Amino acid sequence: MSYETSRGDNGSFYDGCIRTYGAATRLMGEVWEEVVGKPMETLSGSPKTRFREALRYYEEAIRRGGAPSLDGMLRKAAAADEVLRSLIDESLDKPDAALSQDVDDVPPTVFKDAIREEAGEQASDEPVDIDLDQFLRGAVARVVRTMTWRRRLNVGENRHFPRMIQWVREIQVETTWNDRVGLRLMNKSGAGRVAAYPRGPHGLKVRIDANWL
Structure with a gap:
C-alpha cells in the first residue's frame, strides 16, 4: 500500500487545519483497513469531527489490545510529512488536548x-x-x-x-x-x-x- 500524504501547494496551503484533518483521516482509514482487515465505519460531519471519530476508533482499538500495531503503523505512515506527523503524534499521545482548539x-x-x-x-x-x-x-x-x-x-x-x-x-x-x-x-x-x-x-x-x- 502506498500512503499518499502530500498536499498540493496552491490549493491546500491556506486551508490550514481543515485540509490537514482531512488528509490525516484518510491516512488513518488506510492504516486501519490494512491492520484490522476491514474498512473503518463511515465517518460524517466536518473534517475535524471526522478526524475526532477516527481517533476514537483508534483509541478504543488500542485500549482493547485487539490491534497492537495500529499506533506504530499510523505513526510510521505519517512520518514523511512533518505537519501530519505533528498532528498524529500529538493526537495519539494526548487525544483530548490535541482536539481542544486550533x-x-x-x-x-x-x-x-x-x-x-x-x-x-x-x-x-x-x-x-x-x-x-x-x-x-x-x-x-x-x-x-x-x-x-x-x-x-x-x-x-x-x-x-x-x-x-x-x-x-x-x-x-x-x-x-x-x-x-x-x-x-x-x-x-x-x-x-x-x-x-x-x-x-x-x-x-x-x-x-x-x-x-
Whole structure:
C-alpha cells in the first residue's frame, strides 16, 4: 500500500487545519483497513469531527489490545510529512488536548488584531527585525487570552502555520503604502523573496516600521 500524504501547494496551503484533518483521516482509514482487515465505519460531519471519530476508533482499538500495531503503523505512515506527523503524534499521545482548539477556531479579526498589537508593542523609533517564531508566539499569547483558552497554539512546522502566515501576509498588504511597509515578512538573511508556501517560521523574520503600521 502506498500512503499518499502530500498536499498540493496552491490549493491546500491556506486551508490550514481543515485540509490537514482531512488528509490525516484518510491516512488513518488506510492504516486501519490494512491492520484490522476491514474498512473503518463511515465517518460524517466536518473534517475535524471526522478526524475526532477516527481517533476514537483508534483509541478504543488500542485500549482493547485487539490491534497492537495500529499506533506504530499510523505513526510510521505519517512520518514523511512533518505537519501530519505533528498532528498524529500529538493526537495519539494526548487525544483530548490535541482536539481542544486550533487556529481555524480563531476569527480572522482576532488573530489579525493580535498581530497588529504585537507589532505595535515591538515597534521602535527605527525599523526593527524580529524572528517570525518569536513574533508569532507573542501574537498567539494575545489570541489565547482573547479566546480564554487554557492551552496555547504551538508555533512551528505544524497544521497551524499556514493560516498564521496567511494572516501575517494580509497585514503586510494592509500596511503597505507605495514602497513603505509597516509589517514586512522577510527571509532572515534579508536577501531574496520569501517562499510562496513556507512550511514553518524558521529562517523567516518580520520587519516592523512604526511609521507605517
